[in-house]
Amino acid sequence: MKWSPEADKAMQKVPFFVRKKVRQKVEQYTWDKGKTLVGIADVKAAKKKFLSSMSTDIKGYQLDRCFGASGCPHGAMSCEGIMEKAEAVFMEEDILGFLKKEVKGDLKYHHEFRMSCADCPNGCSQPQIKDVGILGAVTPRLTDETCSQCLACVAVCPDLCISLDDNAKAPSIDFDACMMCGKCINACPSGTIDEGEKGFRVQLGGRLGRHPRLAMEIPRLMSELEVLEVLKRALAFYKIHSKNGTRFSKMLRPEHIQVIIPAK
Ligand code: SF4
Ligand code: SF4
Ligand code: SF4
Known part of the structure; x- marks a missing residue:
């Protein structure tokens, strides 16, 4: 799909954290019209349609993963299992229902709880700036081999x-x-x-925006089960403390981390 310079420029005004999603919507809209060039009129029309349907697109959480599964050679530990089970946890916890009850007015993407998994410490899916960030990890161990x-x-x-x-x-x-x-x-x-040990580094409470903060890291590797337990505990903490859509990272302090870490 090609973009006219004018349409491309208009996209630069879209906040970057939703730009990719908006770009996909505009391209889909243009494609559905039988065109292969996105013009400024398509951007405006798609924006109007997109904004009117935005609240129905919101599912209450965003769950992302790096592209390690498509053959990246750097993967240290696959997040595949965590992704599937985390999706089930978000559904069970009914985060969308919680947000609908808590947030006054329309739900927006910035209200959603964010989790991101990466198969290695390169963190291509940016777990460091998400509410819950997961990084696949493996520790080296020295052996007696010459x-x-x-x-x-x-x-x-x-x-x-x-x-x-x-x-x-x-x-x-x-x-x-x-x-x-x-x-x-x-x-x-x-x-x-x-x-040596294989598992997942877990980071909590990262965000971008006006007051960006890198997530705080739990000081040990965790198993898949422990990661899912951390997610459940983080969501429980969030549901108790979040009022009118307050982000998890806004309320999470270093002293809260202990509450969220499951016993070993
Ligand atoms: S985070 Fe690591 S495994 Fe995932 S895509 Fe990036 S480099 Fe590859
Ligand atoms: S020492 Fe640690 S950081 Fe360096 S290559 Fe080995 S695992 Fe990676
Ligand atoms: S053989 Fe020795 S120097 Fe070579 S990679 Fe292994 S530990 Fe390092």
Whole structure:
């Protein structure tokens, strides 16, 4: 689908967090009219139609995932299972019903509760700025296998966490700085670096907007079951404290994190 410069310019005025969705709607609208070029008239007509149907498009939550499932080589831990079950949790908790009851006036996209999952710490789906953010992770573990001193692990680590001194038998890993991406594990030909713990990093309370904030991270890896428990607890907290559509991130303080973490 092509866009005229005028139509393209008009799209720049749409807030970026809904721009992709609006762009898809405009293209669908234009396509349905049998056209392959989006003009300014199509943008205006689609906008009118889109705005009138917006409240029926809102489902109360947004659940996104990175494109790791389509073959990205960087995946550390797949979020596939979490995505399916999280969708069921949102439905069970009836977030849409809650918002309809709580919010005065029309529901808008910015009222929706947001969760995003990424299969590795690169976080392409931006979990760091969502109410609940999930990052697939795997920790490296040093084994007794003889290191061939090839330095592949040192070269591959994006965070410069690995060093190998001249007389050392094996590398040192700075676990405090390690982002748990697993690249060194895949690069090591001798098995000296192997998989340690696998799971999910969980981040809570991120947002953009007038007062942006990066999400706070729960200080341990979690299993799929624990992630879903965190989601349920976060939604319970949200439903108790959110008034008239207040975002989860606006009410979440560091001291609340303990309430949301399930016991190990
Ligand atoms: S978050 Fe990681 S696995 Fe997902 S698309 Fe980005 S690089 Fe690939
Ligand atoms: S897991 Fe990733 S960040 Fe951690 S040491 Fe290995 S390559 Fe570096
Ligand atoms: S730990 Fe593995 S990748 Fe690193 S230098 Fe030794 S053999 Fe090479």
